[in-house]
Amino acid sequence: MLVIRANRLRKAYRESSRSARPSEVVAVDDVSFDVAEGEIVGLLGPNGAGKTSTMQMLTTLARPTSGRAQVAGYDVATQSRQVRRMIGYVSQRGSASSESKVGEELVDYGMLHGLSRAAARSGARELAARYRLDDLWEREAGTLSGGQRRRLDIAMSLVHAPRLVFLDEPTVGLDPASRASLWEHVRELRDASGVTVLLSTHYLDEADALCDRLLVISGGRLIADGSPARIKRRIGPDTLIVAAASEVDVSALVSTLGRSAGDAPRVSGLEVSVRFPGGAGELEGVLRDLRDASVSPASLELRPPTLDEAFLALTAEEKAA
Numbered sequence: 478m479l480v481i482r483a484n485r486l487r488k489a490y491r492e493s494s495r496s497a498r499p500s501e502v503v504a505v506d507d508v509s510f511d512v513a514e515g516e517i518v519g520l521l522g523p524n525g526a527g528k529t530s531t532m533q534m535l536t537t538l539a540r541p542t543s544g545r546a547q548v549a550g551y552d553v554a555t556q557s558r559q560v561r562r563m564i565g566y567v568s569q570r571g572s573a574s575s576e577s578k579v580g581e582e583l584v585d586y587g588m589l590h591g592l593s594r595a596a597a598r599s600g601a602r603e604l605a606a607r608y609r610l611d612d613l614w615e616r617e618a619g620t621l622s623g624g625q626r627r628r629l630d631i632a633m634s635l636v637h638a639p640r641l642v643f644l645d646e647p648t649v650g651l652d653p654a655s656r657a658s659l660w661e662h663v664r665e666l667r668d669a670s671g672v673t674v675l676l677s678t679h680y681l682d683e684a685d686a687l688c689d690r691l692l693v694i695s696g697g698r699l700i701a702d703g704s705p706a707r708i709k710r711r712i713g714p715d716t717l718i719v720a721a722a723s724e725v726d727v728s729a730l731v732s733t734l735g736r737s738a739g740d741a742p743r744v745s746g747l748e749v750s751v752r753f754p755g756g757a758g759e760l761e762g763v764l765r766d767l768r769d770a771s772v773s774p775a776s777l778e779l780r781p782p783t784l785d786e787a788f789l790a791l792t793a794e795e796k797a798a
């Protein structure tokens with residue numbers, strides 16, 4: 478079942494500057510995609526790409542300039558109340574108010590979304606424990622550290638057990654343990670209850686590790702939509718990295734790898750790397766060539782393109798088009 482259907486979404490902001498005539502900033506430009514129930518989808522793109530604007534339209538906080546979207550079967554423009562009931566949202570800026578206490582904020586948020594006080598309290602306690610907020614239960618939200626506040630935002634977005642969660646850069650400022658517990662929780666919610674997650678991130682390892690599918694946007698346009706593996710494949714071949722056991726082997730490594738891979742190797746210290754379209758299947762040939770040249774490397778690694786490289790290449794591809 479499709480729980481998000483975005484059809485030619487467009488968001489233009491009117492920019493009024495005193496000197497010039499009002500101009501338009503097109504934040505999201507003709508973006509269409511679907512998300513199925515239970516998918517974990519990552520939204521990637523550089524600063525200003527349109528990630529937050531897209532999320533704001535899907536969460537009914539901004540009205541599409543044109544185009545349509547359905548979330549959980551409801552139209553974001555005409556049925557915003559129904560949409561809001563179905564979703565949880567962590568905004569990029571955070572939403573906890575500064576004066577209220579952590580525990581109250583969580584319980585109130587649950588009740589605001591229709592939970593009984595008892596249900597809100599037990600949900601809040603559970604999330605507070607998971608996100609290490611239980612010792613901070615009585616603390617005013619305004620006094621929390623940046624990461625603690627982010628954990629409160631995340632807990633708030635989940636307290637009413639939504640079926641669909643939008644997380645706008647949820648792990649910014651989180652320590653590694655908190656980041657790991659969010660990842661674990663996201664997977665658990667999906668596996669146990671089929672919760673759907675759309676999250677934006679600049680951490681490509683996060684997108685790679687957590688997401689079933691990635692949407693890459695740049696300049697308001699969707700430039701790639703596919704599994705992390707598929708997006709990586711669009712970018713080109715693996716890299717073979719061979720470390721020489723000692724300095725004297727480096728030049729022999731360079732000439733052997735240059736011949737085996739058919740591309741010019743790069744040298745960095747004792748490491749020689751080369752683009753290697755053949756993949757794992759052709760490693761044996763390389764090992765044989767190295768043996769023939771009497772070079773025994775200290776280590777050998779075949780590395781697929783990172784999402785960083787993927788992203789740069791996709792953006793460049795788009796610019797060239």
Ligand SMILES: Nc1ncnc2c1ncn2[C@@H]1O[C@H](COP(=O)(O)OP(=O)(O)OP(=O)(O)O)[C@@H](O)[C@H]1O
Pocket residue numbers: 490491492502503504505522523524525526527528529530531569
């Ligand atoms: N209210 C607004 N008025 C005018 N322009 C806006 C407004 N909100 C966003 N924009 C512009 O729209 C574009 C997209 O912004 P958006 O916040 O969606 O980007 P983003 O992908 O979330 O970036 P980041 O990674 O920095 O969070 C940017 O050029 C931004 O300056």
Ligand SMILES: [Mg+2]
Pocket residue numbers: 528529530569645
């Ligand atoms: Mg943003």
